[in-house]
Amino acid sequence: MTPWMPSALWIERSEAESDLARRLRARLPAVPLRMVDDTAEAEPAGDFAEGKRRLVVKRHRGTFLQHCPAGTPGLVCCNYLVVSFAANCPFDCSYCFLQDNLANNTAIKAFSNVGDGLSEIDAVLRAHPDRTFRIGTGELADSLALDHLTDLSRELVPFFAERPNGLLELKTKSTGVDNLLDLDPKERTVVSWSLNATRIMATEEDGTASLEERLHAARRVQAAGYRVGFHFDPIIAHEGWEDGYRQVIERVFRRLDTRRVAWVSLGSLRMTPGLKAAIKARPNPSLVLTGELVPGPDGKERAWRGLRVKIYRRMLDWLQQIDARMPVYVCMEPPGVWSKVFGQTPSDREVAEQLVAQRPLACRVSTAR
C-alpha cells in the first residue's frame, strides 16, 4: 500500500519548534504549510473526507490517557487504557465510529507534546507497580498509519520496553511497520491488526492494506521479535459471513507463529444513531446496514444476541482448530454472552490479567459447552 501523504499541513504557531513540527516540515517539503494560531481554521466544515486529507500539528490539551469506552456498566471489560497521540485516521472505513465522534473535528491531528503523554503513562505505571496495564494508541487513530511521518513508534516502543508493568498495543490496518523492525520491544509491545471478512475488507475499508499486506507486515514484526494481536472488530453479520470470516482465519493464522499471538478479539458491530446517519450519508451503499441490528441496553444497535453468539462460537472454534491455546476474548459484551461463548464469565480483572499473561481465556470452553 502507498503510505498516506497529507494534502496540506497546518501547524499551531506555538508548536512550530516542537520536534514533531520540525520533522514533518522536513519530510513534507512539497506539502502546502500554514502556521495558525487556532487550528480550528483547518477544519473543513461538514466535509469529513476533506478533513482526512489535512494534517494538523497541535498541542494536546487535556488528558492523554483514558479508560477504553468498553468500560460501560453491564459489559465485561478488559481494563484497557487508550492513549491518544493522534486523532482521526486517513483510512475511510464505512463503519468507523470516528465519523460520528469526530464529525465536527475532522482534520487529522498529530499531537506535539508526546512527552506529556508519556509522563502521564509513567505516573500511572509507577502508582500501581503491582498491576500491569494494556495501553493502546489505536482508539482515535490508526496507531501506525502516520508513523512514516511522525516516528512516534520510535519513542513509544523503547519507553514501554523499560517499564515492566506496561504493555503497549499498536493497532493498525496499515503496513507501516518499518520503524519497528530494529527496535527491541522486550515483550512490552504488541502490534495488532484489525481484520474482517474478505468481502467487508474489500468493500468497506477504503485505503487500508489488503489482507495479504497486513499478513506480510504481521510476519515481519513477528520475525523482528514482537508478539502480534488481531481484532475481528467490527464483525458484521452479512450474507456469506461464515465463509468470509473462516477464510480469513485460515489464511492468517495458518501462516503465523500462533504461540506469538498475544490476543485475538471478537467484537460485533456497535451502531450509534449518529454513526448510522453518517453511514447512510456516505455516497456508496454499505453492507454494514444490511444486518439485523437491534437496540441493546446501552443504546447501541448490534446484531441480535443469538446471532452474535453463533458467530463468536464459530469463530472461536475455527481459531481453536488452528491452536487450542489461542487467547481469544469478546469485546463490549455482557456477561451472558461471555458465558454462552466461553462457558464462563470472568471478572473484569480476570480478563485483564489473562490477556496480560497471554493465557487463553477460551481454553475451558470446548468442554464447558
Added chain:
Amino acid sequence: MPDGGLDAALRTFTQERRYSAVAVARWLAMTPEDGEALLELARELRLGENQLRDLWDWAEDIASRDQLSVARVLALEPVRLARRARHVGRNDKLKLVKTALRRVRYPQLAAAEERLAALVRELDLPRTVRVRFPEFLEGDEVRVEIVADSAAALAAAADRVRAAAATDTCKAIFRLLEEAP
C-alpha cells in the same frame, strides 16, 4: 400531489400532530415520492411521531439494504396486505403493519420469535401462565408469569410449568434463545 403541495400537506400534518422540528426536517429531506408515501401511511394510521418512528427507521433500513426506495418498501406485499386488512381498528392495523415491516427488516430474528411462539404453544400451558421473552431476544432469560387467585390454582399452574420445563420443547426454547438457528 402538485408542486409544493407535498411540503404544505406535510407541514400541516406534522403541525397538527406536534412532530418535532428534527422529524419535519428529516421528512422534508426525503425524495418527494418517499415523503408522500410516508405521509400517506402516517395519515392512514393517524400516527404521532413516536408511533411512526420505528416504521420510518425500518423502512429506511430496508430501503438501504435492498436498494429500494422507501415508497417501494411501504408498498411491499406483506406491508400492503397489512394496510388493507379489513374489519380491524386503527390500533390493530398499526400492529399488523408494524409486524409486517418488522418481519421484513429482521427476517431471521422474526423467524426465531415465531418459532419460539410456536414452541410455547406446544408447551400447552394454561391461560394463567404467560411466557415472555426479552425484547429483540437480547438476553436469554425467560419470564414466566403465573396469575392465580388461590393457593390451589397457583399449585396447579406451577405443576403444569414444572411438567413443561422437563420437556424437550422447553429445552428447544432455551437452545433457540442461546444461539440463532
